[in-house]
Amino acid sequence: MNKSFFITTPIYYVNGDPHVGTAYTTIACDTLARYKKIMGYDVYFLTGTDEHGQKVEETAREKGRSPIEWCDIMVPRFKAMWKLLNIDYDDFIRTTEERHIKSVQKIMNLVWERGDIYLGEYEGKYCVSCETFVPENQIVNDDCCPSCGKKLRLIKEESYFFRMSKYQDRLLQYIDEHPDFILPRSKRNEVIQFVKQGLQDLSISRNTFTWGIPITFAPGHITYVWFDALVNYITAVGYENNPEMFQKYWTTGQHCNMVGKDIIRFHAIIWPCILFAAGEEPPTSVIAHGWWTSEGDKMSKSKGNVVDPYEETMIYGVDAFRYYMLREVQFGNDGDYSTDSIITRFNAELSNDLGNLLNRSLGMYHKYFDGVITESHTTEPIEDEIYGLWEECLKEYEENMDIAQFSKALESIWRFIGRLNKYIDETTPWVLAKDASKKERLAKVMNTLVNALYKIALAIYPFMPETGQKIRNQLGFTSDIKGDRIENIKGWELLSTGHKLGNPEPIFPRLDREAVKKLKKAKNFDPDLEIENAIDIEDFKKVSFRVVEILEAGPVEGSNKLLKFKVNFGDHVRQIVSGIAKYYPNPAELVGKKVLAVANLKVVKLKGELSQGMFLCTEDKKNGIRLIEAGSDIELDAFIS
Numbered sequence: 001m002n003k004s005f006f007i008t009t010p011i012y013y014v015n016g017d018p019h020v021g022t023a024y025t026t027i028a029c030d031t032l033a034r035y036k037k038i039m040g041y042d043v044y045f046l047t048g049t050d051e052h053g054q055k056v057e058e059t060a061r062e063k064g065r066s067p068i069e070w071c072d073i074m075v076p077r078f079k080a081m082w083k084l085l086n087i088d089y090d091d092f093i094r095t096t097e098e099r100h101i102k103s104v105q106k107i108m109n110l111v112w113e114r115g116d117i118y119l120g121e122y123e124g125k126y127c128v129s130c131e132t133f134v135p136e137n138q139i140v141n142d143d144c145c146p147s148c149g150k151k152l153r154l155i156k157e158e159s160y161f162f163r164m165s166k167y168q169d170r171l172l173q174y175i176d177e178h179p180d181f182i183l184p185r186s187k188r189n190e191v192i193q194f195v196k197q198g199l200q201d202l203s204i205s206r207n208t209f210t211w212g213i214p215i216t217f218a219p220g221h222i223t224y225v226w227f228d229a230l231v232n233y234i235t236a237v238g239y240e241n242n243p244e245m246f247q248k249y250w251t252t253g254q255h256c257n258m259v260g261k262d263i264i265r266f267h268a269i270i271w272p273c274i275l276f277a278a279g280e281e282p283p284t285s286v287i288a289h290g291w292w293t294s295e296g297d298k299m300s301k302s303k304g305n306v307v308d309p310y311e312e313t314m315i316y317g318v319d320a321f322r323y324y325m326l327r328e329v330q331f332g333n334d335g336d337y338s339t340d341s342i343i344t345r346f347n348a349e350l351s352n353d354l355g356n357l358l359n360r361s362l363g364m365y366h367k368y369f370d371g372v373i374t375e376s377h378t379t380e381p382i383e384d385e386i387y388g389l390w391e392e393c394l395k396e397y398e399e400n401m402d403i404a405q406f407s408k409a410l411e412s413i414w415r416f417i418g419r420l421n422k423y424i425d426e427t428t429p430w431v432l433a434k435d436a437s438k439k440e441r442l443a444k445v446m447n448t449l450v451n452a453l454y455k456i457a458l459a460i461y462p463f464m465p466e467t468g469q470k471i472r473n474q475l476g477f478t479s480d481i482k483g484d485r486i487e488n489i490k491g492w493e494l495l496s497t498g499h500k501l502g503n504p505e506p507i508f509p510r511l512d513r514e515a516v517k518k519l520k521k522a523k524n525f526d527p528d529l530e531i532e533n534a535i536d537i538e539d540f541k542k543v544s545f546r547v548v549e550i551l552e553a554g555p556v557e558g559s560n561k562l563l564k565f566k567v568n569f570g571d572h573v574r575q576i577v578s579g580i581a582k583y584y585p586n587p588a589e590l591v592g593k594k595v596l597a598v599a600n601l602k603v604v605k606l607k608g609e610l611s612q613g614m615f616l617c618t619e620d621k622k623n624g625i626r627l628i629e630a631g632s633d634i635e636l637d638a639f640i641s
C-alpha cells in the first residue's frame with residue numbers, strides 16, 4: 001500500500017444548515033487529515049453536499065425555490081461553517097456537478113452490463129427524511145421509521161434492483177479478513193449480525209419524481225439518492241476521468257469514510273457491495289461515531305437546545321470547541337454536550353494544564369536566561385524518565401490516532417503535560433536560580449520544558465491548529481507548523497543554543513463560569529429574566545402616544561439647539577419645540593413626515609416658545625438623534641399600544 005490517505009466526510013443534505021452533528025464529523029476528519037499529514041502521508045480530504053433526492057426537492061419547494069436554486073443558496077453556508085471551524089479540505093464535491101453525474105452513470109452502466117441490475121417493482125414503505133426503504137419487519141410505532149421516528153410513506157413503483165444479496169458472503173469474508181474495516185471495532189459485530197440476517201436486493205431507481213441523476217439505460221428513471229451519494233467518494237478521486245489519481249488514492253492507498261452511526265450500514269454494507277459489483281476495492285475503513293445530545297436531552301429545534309457551532313466558537317474559541325468535541329467522548333460512543341463540562345475542561349485542561357505549562361516555562365526562561373536558549377549537558381535520571389515517558393505517550397498517541405481514538409490520544413498527551421507540571425514542582429527552578437553553581441542544571445530543566453512544548457505543539461496541532469501554531473510562535477518560530485512532520489521532533493535539542501524565545505502570552509485565559517452562563521442566557525430566551533424598574537400596564541396607559549404630521553419646521557430665535565414645529569394632531573394643531581437642530585440642519589426636509597409624539601406631557605416654555613408635546617427619537621453613536629417616523633400611510637388617529 002502506498003503512503004496516501006484519502007479521508008471523507010459524509011456529504012451533507014442541504015435541507016438545513018450545518019449543525020453540531022455535521023460539525024463533529026467534519027472536525028474529526030480534519031483532525032485525522034492533519035494528523036496523517038504530519039505522519040508523512042500524502043493526504044486528500046474530501047467533503048461536500050448531497051443535493052439530490054426527495055428530501056431536498058421537497059425542502060426547496062417549501063422555500064419557493066427550484067432544487068438547484070436552493071442548493072446554490074445552501075452550499076456557501078456549509079463552506080462558511082467549515083471555514084470558521086478551520087477545516088482544511090482539499091475538495092468540496094456537489095452531487096449536481098457534471099463530473100459526478102458522469103461518474104454515477106459510468107458505474108451504473110457497468111453494474112448493469114455485468115448483470116447485477118434487474119427490473120422489478122418496489123412496493124413498500126419509504127422514509128423521506130432518511131431517504132431509505134424500510135422493510136416491513138423494521139417498521140416501528142404504527143408506520144414510523146426505526147431510525148428517525150418520522151412517518152413512512154407507501155410507495156409502489158417500477159424500479160431497478162441491485163443484486164446485493166449476491167455479495168453477502170464476499171462481504172462477510174472481507175470484514176473477517178480486515179479487522180480495521182469497521183472502526184471502532186465495537187461496531188463491527190453489529191454490522192456482521194445484520195449481514196448474517198440475510199442481505200436483500202436493493203431498489204436503486206425511482207420514477208415518481210425527477211430530482212436525481214438520470215439512468216441512461218432506463219429512460220424515466222433516476223438514480224436512488226444513496227446510490228448516487230455513495231459514489232461521490234470515487235468521483236472526487238477521478239473514477240471517471242483521472243485513472244492516475246484513482247489508482248493512487250483509491251486502488252492502492254488507504255481510503256476511509258468517516259460517518260455517524262446512523263449511516264454506518266449504508267457505508268459498511270451497501271457501499272462495499274456496489275464496489276464489489278463494479279470490480280473496485282471497498283473502503284479501507286469505515287469509521288463511525290456516536291451521536292450528541294445537549295444537556296442530557298435529544299437535540300431538537302422545538303426544545304431550543306440545538307448546539308450552534310457558531311455560537312459556541314464565539315464563546316470558547318474554535319480550538320477549544322474542536323478540542324472539547326474530540327476529548328469529551330470516546331470516539332464511537334454517544335456523548336452529551338454541556339456548558340458545565342466544556343467550561344470544566346477548558347479551565348482544567350487547556351487553561352491550567354497546558355496554558356500554565358507554557359506560561360511558566362517561557363516566563364522562567366525569560367527571567368533566568370533572557371529567553372535565550374542556553375547550553376546544558378548533564379542529564380539526571382528525572383530527565384531520562386521524562387524522555388522515556390514522551391516516547392511512551394507518543395507511541396500511545398499514534399496507535400490511538402491510527403484507529404481514530406481521539407480522546408485516548410489526547411489523554412496520552414495530557415498525561416505527559418501533567419508530568420511536566422509536576423517536573424517543574426519537583427526540580428524547583430526558582431531554587432536552582434538562586435545558586436550560581438546550578439546554572440547548568442537550571443538550563444537543563446528549562447531546555448527539557450521548552451523542547452517538550454515544541455513536541456506537544458505538533459502533537460496537538462491536528463486537534464487545535466491555531467494553538468499548535470501559537471505555541472510554536474511563542475517558542476520563537478515563525479514557520480508554518482502545518483508543514484512540520486512527526487519525524488522532525490525526535491531528540492531533545494530541537495531548540496539550538498542561542499535561539500531566542502518569543503514572549504509568553506496566555507493561550508486559554510480562564511473562563512468565569514457565571515459570565516459564560518450569562519452570555520449564553522443573553523443569546524437565548526431566559527424565562528427568569530429580571531427587568532429593572534418594571535412598570536405595569538396601568539402606568540404605561542398613562543402616557544398618550546400619537547402619530548402626528550409635521551406641517552412646519554424652523555429655527556427658534558436665539559437658540560442654535562432648538563427647532564420649533566407646527567404639528568397636525570388630526571383634530572387640532574400644536575407647537576412642539578425640540579432640541580434636535582444639530583441633527584436636522586435643513587428642518588424643511590421634515591415637513592410632511594409622520595412621526596411619533598407624546599401628547600400628554602405638561603406644556604412648557606423653551607426660549608420663550610410654547611412646547612405642547614414631545615417627539616420620540618432614537619439616539620445612537622452612528623446616527624446621532626433621529627425622529628422615529630411612522631409609515632406615511634399610517635393614519636393620524638392610529639392607536640399606539
Ligand code: MSP
Nearest residue numbers: 010011012013021022050229230259260261291292
Ligand atoms: N447525505 C447523507 C450522507 C451521504 S454520504 C454518502 C446524510 N447526510 S446528513 O446531512 O444527514 O449528515 C449527517 C451526518 O451528521 C451523519 O454522519 C450523522 O451521523 C451526523 N449527525 C447528525 N446529527 C448528529 C448528532 N446529533 N450527533 C452526531 N452526529 C450527528 O446522512
